Amino acid sequence: MLRAHTVSDVRAAEAALMARTEPGALMHRAAAGLAGFVRETAPPQVPVVFLVGTGDNGGDALYAAAELARERVVACAVVDQSQAHRGGMEAAYAAGCRFVGSTHGYPVVVDGVVGIGGRPGLRGPAEGWRAEIEADRPYVVAVDVPSGVDVDGARVPEAFLPADATVTFGTFKNALLVDPAAQWASRDGLARLVDIGLGPYLPRPSLEALEVTDTEMLMRVLRPTLAGRSGGPVHKYTRGVVGVAAGSSRYAGAAMLCVAGARAGAAGMVRFLGEDDLARRVVDRYPEVVAHTDPAEAGRVQAWVVGSGGGEAAGARLERALGDRVPVVVDADALAHLPETVEVPALLTPHAGELATMLGVDRDAVEADPLGHVRTAAQRWRTTVLLKGARTLVAHPDAPVRVNLTGTPWLATAGAGDVLAGLAGSFLAAGAHPLDAGSLAAFVHGAAATAASGGGPVTAGAVAEAIGPVVTAWRNGTLAASAVRDWRTA
Numbered sequence: 001m002l003r004a005h006t007v008s009d010v011r012a013a014e015a016a017l018m019a020r021t022e023p024g025a026l027m028h029r030a031a032a033g034l035a036g037f038v039r040e041t042a043p044p045q046v047p048v049v050f051l052v053g054t055g056d057n058g059g060d061a062l063y064a065a066a067e068l069a070r071e072r073v074v075a076c077a078v079v080d081q082s083q084a085h086r087g088g089m090e091a092a093y094a095a096g097c098r099f100v101g102s103t104h105g106y107p108v109v110v111d112g113v114v115g116i117g118g119r120p121g122l123r124g125p126a127e128g129w130r131a132e133i134e135a136d137r138p139y140v141v142a143v144d145v146p147s148g149v150d151v152d153g154a155r156v157p158e159a160f161l162p163a164d165a166t167v168t169f170g171t172f173k174n175a176l177l178v179d180p181a182a183q184w185a186s187r188d189g190l191a192r193l194v195d196i197g198l199g200p201y202l203p204r205p206s207l208e209a210l211e212v213t214d215t216e217m218l219m220r221v222l223r224p225t226l227a228g229r230s231g232g233p234v235h236k237y238t239r240g241v242v243g244v245a246a247g248s249s250r251y252a253g254a255a256m257l258c259v260a261g262a263r264a265g266a267a268g269m270v271r272f273l274g275e276d277d278l279a280r281r282v283v284d285r286y287p288e289v290v291a292h293t294d295p296a297e298a299g300r301v302q303a304w305v306v307g308s309g310g311g312e313a314a315g316a317r318l319e320r321a322l323g324d325r326v327p328v329v330v331d332a333d334a335l336a337h338l339p340e341t342v343e344v345p346a347l348l349t350p351h352a353g354e355l356a357t358m359l360g361v362d363r364d365a366v367e368a369d370p371l372g373h374v375r376t377a378a379q380r381w382r383t384t385v386l387l388k389g390a391r392t393l394v395a396h397p398d399a400p401v402r403v404n405l406t407g408t409p410w411l412a413t414a415g416a417g418d419v420l421a422g423l424a425g426s427f428l429a430a431g432a433h434p435l436d437a438g439s440l441a442a443f444v445h446g447a448a449a450t451a452a453s454g455g456g457p458v459t460a461g462a463v464a465e466a467i468g469p470v471v472t473a474w475r476n477g478t479l480a481a482s483a484v485r486d487w488r489t490a
């Protein structure tokens, strides 16, 4: 798992580690990692300017500047020379760095104005540098975090310094993984992490993200299928049955796509419950699905998916599903019918607009602070909430929030959410905890979209078709990290 920690947890871990290391050792490790990244990014003939603030973030920048000044032209623009890191300033002078007041003429800018000690926003000369950068468009490398962002909340104020890449130290920070701040931290989607030895001193993370190397959670959900001799015989019922009560005559496609997601996942069987005509069309399309039109005759399921394209029937369907006392995915129209308390293990899957309605706030407020709002909803219903977005979040009231790092902007397409809900339902039916079902579904869904897209437009149906091969590759260890996401920006 990739992990992010809060500022206070990073500071506590740093203090514990510093008590056992030479003074300045951590800063030198950070600076060496930063200098190494700049070296990889820009050839030696490219001059670099370092923006230096008054704290240790500026200290990292100064030592990296000193290291690189032996190889290339390096300048430092310092917020306040009298308050800058003393050892770092001496090293930069001794190495022959130029001291300048502007970023003009430097194709690479390293932003060491503030790191985790910064208050959101920019002040003093940094405001002017921001304007210069906006005009000149140099390549900006942020030190630890882009200066001015809200590091724990991942929100962005009006004034901050967007980066093309970020080099971070010890662990990820929330602002590097969660939008909107994460959008401004790196053009290819993920900050570079430099190990400075904090690992053993870090507590439970604030955020976690599944990676291609994390097959353990997937294997747990596949266990009913792969149990073999120790687990007894395997048949479709032991793998789990997922019930899909989705779609309406108006949104027939939602039923198809939700079933497409459900049948591609871990469950052994899909039951569909819906209107006569729709049930017939689902079976025509997917003959392996068992369809019912009368709720009283729908057999047992291990999990329900309710609401995708559900129209007016969504409320009644949700009530009925909750009455079955099995885990449930509550999607789209059914979210408006949530009871005050949900008594079964549940995964709520709103997008920003639906979450805003659930919480009685504006959609803009959710988009400006998705992490805060998904946490609020998880607490409010004491259940797992999956907030769909470019970086989908899955929050449970008692666990680190999971952020999904797979996918492509092409996945923002009609019907993709229906596929996700069905897929999550199949993992629930196979016995996964809602937090794992949601995180696995988001991971596989994003990876399938990336595979199906190949860098261009993709349909929700094509995403569903790509799920099986992605699960197979993930299980077999042949899923490449570079193949699960495509976040290149223009």
Ligand SMILES: NC(=O)C1=CN([C@@H]2O[C@H](COP(=O)(O)OP(=O)(O)OC[C@H]3O[C@@H](n4cnc5c(N)ncnc54)[C@H](O)[C@@H]3O)[C@@H](O)[C@H]2O)[C@@H](O)CC1
Binding pocket: 010, 011, 013, 014, 026, 027, 030, 053, 054, 055, 056, 057, 058, 059, 060, 113, 114, 115, 116, 117, 118, 119, 120, 121, 122, 123, 124, 126, 143, 144, 145, 148, 169, 170, 196
């Ligand atoms: N905590 C750690 O484990 C490590 C921290 N290191 C570096 O140290 C940084 C944290 O250093 P500090 O605690 O000194 O804090 P920062 O350097 O992030 O910022 C604090 C300084 O910036 C000023 N400031 C605050 N908000 C501002 C704003 N909005 N605009 C302009 N100036 C502002 C403050 O007056 C203070 O002087 C990390 O981000 C990282 O770069 C590294 O040296 C390695 C280890």
